[in-house]
Amino acid sequence: MKRAIIIFASVLAALGSRAHTEESPAKEAYKDFKIVADRNIFNSERSGDRRESPRQQRTVRAAPDEFRLVGVMLNGEDATAFFEGSRSDYGGQWKKGDLIAGFKIIDVRTDGVTLEKDAKHTQLPMASAMKSSEEGVWNLTKTTGEFVRPSSESSSAAQGSGDSDGDSGEVLKRLMERRRQEVER
Structure with a gap:
């Protein structure tokens, strides 16, 4: 050196x-x-001659907006829905009457929530998501355990998000049904 x-x-x-x-x-x-x-003749890791080609302009698509229902909590008349989303303002806890991504929360149940937008009602089951298309239309999708997060967050958080085999959704539904029956007694 x-x-x-x-x-x-x-x-x-x-x-x-x-x-x-x-x-x-x-x-x-x-x-x-x-x-x-x-x-860079002093770089010990350099390789063969590289020619700079004109840069090709790539179009980078942003990840679509998305929010997912991850849980609910019922305490008497107080019902809270828990969401996580691709944007920070889509995540957190929401109550009946609150707005998330332009959707008004009409009802919170143990098996999901009812959303309303433009006088149209949408049933969002537990562990399902609303995903916006490039045209700005929101569609109901079933999640697989993986979730698109903003690029600033680490990918390790997305990897530890749960099972991808779909059985966890069935177990969750059975547990919620059992809880509903206990509350009704």
Whole structure:
């Protein structure tokens, strides 16, 4: 490494003295050692000659907006629905009458919630999601355990989100049904 620095300093000194004797502009001096910056000759992990091709413009699509019903809590007349979403304002706890993504929560039950938008009612079952299309239309989707999160969050949070085999949804439904029967007694 010390040897490489000495060589680099020698090259720069030679280029600098030549530039001063010829009194060339600074741009020409940079042009002479531009190859050092382009090829990075001091990088031990460098590989073969690489040519820069014109950059192709890629269209990057943003992840669609989405929110999912992950739980409910009933306490007498007080009912709360718990959501998580692709945006921070879609997550959290919501009560009857609140708005989430333009949908008004009409009813909260142990098996899901009823949403209303533009005088149209939508039943959102437990562990299901509402996903917006590119046209801005919201569609009901069944989740698989994976959830699209904002890019700022780590992917490890998405990996530990649960089973992907679908049996967990059935177990959850049975437990909620049993709880409803206990409450009705």
